[in-house]
Amino acid sequence: MNIHIRERQEGTDMPQAQVPAIEISHLERTYGTFKAVSDVNITVPRGSFLVLVGPSGCGKSTMLRMLAGLEIPTGGSIIFEGREVASGSRGIIRGPADRDCGLVFQSYALWPHMTVAANVEWPLKVAKWSGVDRKARVAEVLKLMAIDHLAERYPNEISGGQQQRVAIARMIAPRPKILLFDEPLSNLDAKLRVEMRTELMRVHRATGATSVYVTHDQVEALTMATHVAVLKDGRVDQFGSPDELLHNPRTAFVATFIGTPPANLVPVTAVDGSWFFAGVRLGPSQDAGSAQLMYRAERLGVTDHGAENAVRAEVVESVPLAGRTMVTALVGETRLTAVIDRMHRFAIGEPIGIRLPSEPDGVFDEKGIRRS
Ligand SMILES: Nc1ncnc2c1ncn2[C@@H]1O[C@H](COP(=O)(O)OP(=O)(O)OP(=O)(O)O)[C@@H](O)[C@H]1O
Numbered sequence: 304m305n306i307h308i309r310e311r312q313e314g315t316d317m318p319q320a321q322v323p324a325i326e327i328s329h330l331e332r333t334y335g336t337f338k339a340v341s342d343v344n345i346t347v348p349r350g351s352f353l354v355l356v357g358p359s360g361c362g363k364s365t366m367l368r369m370l371a372g373l374e375i376p377t378g379g380s381i382i383f384e385g386r387e388v389a390s391g392s393r394g395i396i397r398g399p400a401d402r403d404c405g406l407v408f409q410s411y412a413l414w415p416h417m418t419v420a421a422n423v424e425w426p427l428k429v430a431k432w433s434g435v436d437r438k439a440r441v442a443e444v445l446k447l448m449a450i451d452h453l454a455e456r457y458p459n460e461i462s463g464g465q466q467q468r469v470a471i472a473r474m475i476a477p478r479p480k481i482l483l484f485d486e487p488l489s490n491l492d493a494k495l496r497v498e499m500r501t502e503l504m505r506v507h508r509a510t511g512a513t514s515v516y517v518t519h520d521q522v523e524a525l526t527m528a529t530h531v532a533v534l535k536d537g538r539v540d541q542f543g544s545p546d547e548l549l550h551n552p553r554t555a556f557v558a559t560f561i562g563t564p565p566a567n568l569v570p571v572t573a574v575d576g577s578w579f580f581a582g583v584r585l586g587p588s589q590d591a592g593s594a595q596l597m598y599r600a601e602r603l604g605v606t607d608h609g610a611e612n613a614v615r616a617e618v619v620e621s622v623p624l625a626g627r628t629m630v631t632a633l634v635g636e637t638r639l640t641a642v643i644d645r646m647h648r649f650a651i652g653e654p655i656g657i658r659l660p661s662e663p664d665g666v667f668d669e670k671g672i673r674r675s
């Protein structure tokens with residue numbers, strides 16, 4: 304795991320360029336006996352785009368709120384650019400306004416009685432910028448977000464996507480060093496989401512700020528991130544680059560959560576040196592007992608029901624995919640998804656055979672931890 308924890312207090316003499324933008328160590332947040340966030344360790348360099356991804360309730364917003372200074376950790380610490388901003392023992396050391404962070408939530412609450420320009424100018428007034436500087440900066444960020452033509456409109460006179468741009472413009476206006484996003488695109492339709500993703504990446508490059516972005520959408524995570532932390536039940540299941548997560552998932556959870564489509568996981572039992580699934584011999588096994596084998600969708604073959612060495616499955620979904628076909632079928636309770644190199648519309652309920660290659664793409668133990 305590419306995690307680096309450094310014991311360091313404020314005011315060390317490490318060269319600025321080497322100081323990580325964000326260091327999260329043993330971060331914890333409990334509510335009563337419930338651990339919403341537990342022993343999270345993440346360090347990222349300046350300019351990173353860190354994505355926190357995971358299913359609903361895994362602790363993403365709690366993490367982001369602790370980074371923003373809106374939630375007090377019950378353990379561990381958060382260090383921004385060498386300065387501790389919060390810790391379990393010392394509480395919030397720097398408040399939200401004193402962290403050089405910008406924040407955008409899913410509900411982006413613009414001031415309804417202010418124009419777009421006035422909304423964007425607001426944080427600059429709070430930060431006591433001069434009138435001349437404010438005017439120049441507002442013009443600059445409105446242009447960057449391609450909403451300069453909307454400057455004099457009110458929030459109820461612009462679309463949801465445009466409101467989202469205003470919220471982002473308002474956040475980046477005071478040039479925060481760290482940008483925090485909590486599912487900022489979830490109110491937008493699918494097409495707009497894709498556009499705004501590209502737009503956000505452009506803004507990220509233009510500002511050079513370190514970003515932390517929360518989403519439950521793994522495609523969004525892989526598209527945007529330089530670093531991804533996959534959260535599950537308040538813990539980091541895996542932290543790494545998008546490529547590491549895709550090509551080398553360390554847990555069965557990551558394997559089945561990340562990827563388009565995610566990899567297949569097949570529960571197998573070893574009998575006489577071979578893995579067996581649904582009565583079919585898959586390949587040689589080094590271990591005894593049970594395991595979960597990972598197969599990527601493009602490695603599965605679809606054949607006739609009852610064909611030799613194929614498991615018998617029933618189609619539950621068939622989707623055309625850029626000249627190929629993604630077909631999902633059930634073998635008992637196990638879902639298998641294959642991507643095949645031809646266009647074919649399978650009927651729902653259609654019996655098919657699925658061939659699994661003798662070499663799996665990975666082996667996980669029964670608890671879901673990677674063996675090989
Ligand atoms: N103030 C609170 N008191 C008690 N439990 C809380 C509180 N805030 C959050 N939780 C619990 O902590 C867990 C994590 O919540 P959090 O909002 O961080 O999840 P999330 O990953 O952002 O989920 P979603 O994708 O649905 O937004 C949840 O089980 C939630 O019910």
Ligand SMILES: [Mg+2]
Pocket residue numbers: 363364365
């Ligand atoms: Mg949330």
